[in-house]
Amino acid sequence: MFVWILSIVFLPFPTELLSAATKGGVGVHALYVGHDLITSVGVLLQQLSIVRRPELTAEEHRGEAT
Numbered sequence: 001m002f003v004w005i006l007s008i009v010f011l012p013f014p015t016e017l018l019s020a021a022t023k024g025g026v027g028v029h030a031l032y033v034g035h036d037l038i039t040s041v042g043v044l045l046q047q048l049s050i051v052r053r054p055e056l057t058a059e060e061h062r063g064e065a066t
Contacts, residue, residue, distance in 0.1 A: 004042030007035060 014032040021028045050056050 001042075001046055004039060004046060007039040007042055010035065011039075 014028070014035045017028045018032050054062050
């Protein structure tokens, strides 16, 4: 969860760089896409840990895929 929260806190930085880039630098786009990738991996890791530890979910929702 820490990776996901940290990526949300970091989001304004690559967004500002992207909006300020006048020539559309490849590095700025790569930073933004990399940020999105890290955010997605963070959410995936959360989902995997919830699936692997059933006690983290409510009993009536165990076994459901979201």
